[in-house]
Amino acid sequence: MSFIEKLKNAWVSNNSLLCIGLDPDTEKFPDLFKTMAKPEAVFAFNKAIIDATHDLVCAYKPQIAYFSAEAAETSLEQTIAYIKTQYPHIPVILDAKRGDIGSTAQKYAAEAFERYQADAVTVNPYLGLDSITPFTAYRERGTILLCRTSNSGAADLQDLSVDGIPLYQKVAITARDHWNSHNNCLLVVGATWPEQMAAIRQLVGDMPFLVPGVGAQGGDVNAMVKAGKTADGNGLIISSSRAVLYASNGDDFAQAARAVALSLRQQINVARA
């Protein structure tokens, strides 16, 4: 089953557009993890979060930087393998924002899709078509291209005017017309700017969006969902990380994470009703 099909099934079966971003920051872990070695703690924390939320999400999104900084690649392998074994209907998006020339991009695609067995990966489009093709060549996997990100610096380049439209819209149009020949591209569109999301939705039809920036990054769920949903009320993978993961730093962290995830799913479902 392709990533897109798996995603669509998870939207329905869990009645959820919510994705939980797995950004395991050991400094924010509850005390009960402090006695473990870091890589061991990272997997144990992720496992607890996943077990507490697997019926509430349409995807998990591990952020590879949090693993790489701690030399915890093994924990990332374990985390993804755990989801695939225990909850195989939930797709895994590796948030890596890779981007390089073709021969190197092949190695990054192998990292994401063969080593880690991710269902999809985020990719930076600045190097253009031949940097993207090695990812989209994995036809059953998803390639999620940065379009308009949620951070303040995004405006530096992404909002520059190109042929009378902002660069991020040019990226959306190029993805639609030139980079998506296998129908396995998606776009990253930040939650903080609903009017920009609405403009991108106009351009790309039903292409799904990965939407980071909900929760700790302060996106307005209601405006964002209305701006980005497709006609059938889906089309979004709305990712929250810190607000869920670190809802409590006590022994109840997993239940607290579940409560936040339930609330976010509900807010999203009200907004898309």
Add this chain to the structure above:
Amino acid sequence: MSFIEKLKNAWVSNNSLLCIGLDPDTEKFPDLFKTMAKPEAVFAFNKAIIDATHDLVCAYKPQIAYFSAEAAETSLEQTIAYIKTQYPHIPVILDAKRGDIGSTAQKYAAEAFERYQADAVTVNPYLGLDSITPFTAYRERGTILLCRTSNSGAADLQDLSVDGIPLYQKVAITARDHWNSHNNCLLVVGATWPEQMAAIRQLVGDMPFLVPGVGAQGGDVNAMVKAGKTADGNGLIISSSRAVLYASNGDDFAQAARAVALSLRQQINVARA
């Protein structure tokens, strides 16, 4: 000593603008490595190349994708530690092309500068200032921003016209005026388009360029050096990977790599004389 100072010293002491890109592709290794486990072979191969060329280069540039795809992070740690122990005057550039929002970029900066102890790292500028600051905050290290890359797809976005100039020139100007407050930014400028390199040199003064695409990627050394050198005949880190690493797949691979490196250094030195 800062990365830039270390680089300037290596330009002089080895009379070289040549950088060797360490892209260890185990499938291209000589037969004598075939009996080793892959991570062990990767380090042994790199070590042989480094020992054979350390007096001919101004930098080494390991490409992290080749290590990540093989689960060979330990080999990357060993490779960089080996250079720093044996040849501490040669700076190490980690080619990783990272780019993410601030809190995640901090983790990527920790990966490059703390875990791997690289002297500099390549960064993708698509997310703007707050994605770059976590790298430049390491004032003694170098942040090498993608500007105009050497691949065919680069034109998709980098050549788009913004305010009457191509986007890659806008990146160069923004790097010069807004991203380089600690004077530790450099630019990636591909070797395949000398006229673009000359235009960027005009814009950014003496800011050094990392120039991939020499050798296997077919850049014309003479035109490129004349287009990119600074007034003192330096200013360039000219990187060659496959043409050096895989000059021979026999037992003489290290001597063959040295011969190619000698030839490239000489071509570059003739062109900048």
